[in-house]
Amino acid sequence: MSSSAVHSFNKLLTKPKYSSKSKATEVDDDSNLKKLRRLILIEGIPSTSDPTLRPRIWKILLRITNLSSDKYLGYVSRGPCHDREKIRNDTFRTLATDKGFQERVREDMLIRLLDAYVWRNSEKQEDMNHLDFCYVQGMNVLAAPFLYTMPSEIEAFFCFAKFIEECCPLYVQPTLEGVHRGLRLVDKCLKIVDPELFAYLRSKHLNAELYAFPSILTFCACTKPLDQVLLLWDFLLAFGVHLNVLCVIAQLLLMRDEVMSSPSPMRRLRTFPDLEALPVIGIAVTLVRDLPADLYDELVRHPYEI
Template sequence: MSSPAAQSSKEPTAQSELPPTASSSSSQITENRSPHSSGSTTAEDLSAWSKFFNRHAQLGRNRRHRNESDHKESMRKLRRLVLNRVPDDDLHTPFGPSRPLVWKLLLGVDCSATHYLDLVARGPSPAHVKIRNDTFRTLATDQGFKERVSEEMLIRLLEAFVWRSMDMYEDDAEASMEEDAPLSFSYVQGMNVLAAPFLYVYSAQSATLTSTSLSDPAAKGKQRKIGSEMEAFYCFAAFIERCCPLYVQPTLVGVHAGLELLDRCLNIADPSLFAHLRSKNLTAELYAFPSVLTLCACTAPLSEVLHLWDFLLAFGVHLNILCVVAQLLLMRDQLMDSASPMKLLRSFPPIKARAIIGITTTLVRDLPDEIYQELVAHTGAML
């Protein structure tokens, strides 16, 4: 897989499809911390979601009549619905719970149970020790996550990803005659936390599949509940490879580029807050590394992280930089009043997805074009 080129103009789905917002000052933004921040899905929203899923099911039954125009229009409708909040457990679709389907549609994922089981059957990967050093502490304080996702599931998924990436790199290297080497993937810091939301979301739906590809003959034919884990794996792999490949290179080049952009975006959004933090020798590298590395998945509660990720999957992972800026603006008063703001920044307040998304959609419209281009490019996303 070759490195994706940055696009040359503002991405329509991340820019023109975002709702219009008033031009922002920091005071307006802080005051907007939100009548909507704890909002649940309304009856009107549920009706709109039901119509979308029923239409999707109808198109699925009539694949011969689908075309590129239908697909683009369907994705536009889906992104608009995401802005109004993806239902949690309020709505089941003809395909099961809503969020798992939404994420698969946004990522364009197809799954193969046989291939996943073959990867799992290989056992420990070359990155096994690094994986085991991280998995036990993944979202360790979130009891709901621990009850739904076992460490063994996380280990299997990450080991399988390493094996799959090694296979793909070998195939690409043999097939490619280009001077630029294809991007390769292995396990890097933070990947365990990026995998966690996928396993959590897809554990809500489980399918019993027959394993016929395990290396142990005695295991063949056993019924294994691997449907949810398999779907999480393919969505995670697509997410890493298409949405943020530069975030998971050995040097974390995309993460460090994002941190530098965060400083610049904060300076544009709120020069006074930026100057105050710099006067304390604070840069994003010091206080925002976990939030950028994990796309805010390191900050509780997970239920709100999922809503934030709905937004990022729909409009672009690059917008996470502005989501972190939005969190700083929501903390503005406390940060400005503090002689030691790093004490506050060591642990960000609980995520309020609706408030953060509202501020982010304002910030993105006020960014200079050249900064927005750099935001889009810094993740290496395949657009």
């Protein structure tokens, strides 16, 4: 990644922050956000050249404005939450094959963050608009990129909370409603963008529920390597997590020939190949243009609209 890309990001990030008192500043802030998204799409975040960039950008994209260490430490001080057994059943295997993750993120950090989140929401239920934010399958994997990326556990906690409550609240309900909506949308969108592949999978009695559940549940964080997952999440946080549906389809299209030539395609689909974020993002962006407006609108709304 060139030093010019680092300079472009840093120049944009040092501009005055948004002030609600000024309409002019509000317009300027929106303009800067569009520039930031464009840079992410064209250049990618040069995190190896400047490791501070990704955490700073993720906090901007998630609109993180309050990082209260007292609040987080207060939740942690309560000890194990009522979901601790379920949490412990998942945390030990979180990104277990990724050496870099295992070296940077200890299991106790993940357990502590998830315990704190359950405590936080046990006292906020009346404000959650009929949504239930107890611990559910997949939360451990969704928390992992934040713990890996953020400089502190406190920052990871508040980013994780904002992400699941505002970007994809239906994905973390006890029924996993958003996940099942996303899986149905994989089938709907695939039928339009590649009817031949869709028909072949259906002829083998395969739908997205059978082969795409982990990828939809975790926004592809279950697919190695982690550095490619982070690149994909840069894109999803910038343009919307709903696009993960198209990113899953993009991965299918990248292995299309192998799937179509296999008499038992589920063997190929059981484990997706290593993630290559840039080709996946490129295909996903192209697929947006192929979708009817009403279907794209459904795609946008599916992670959060009750």
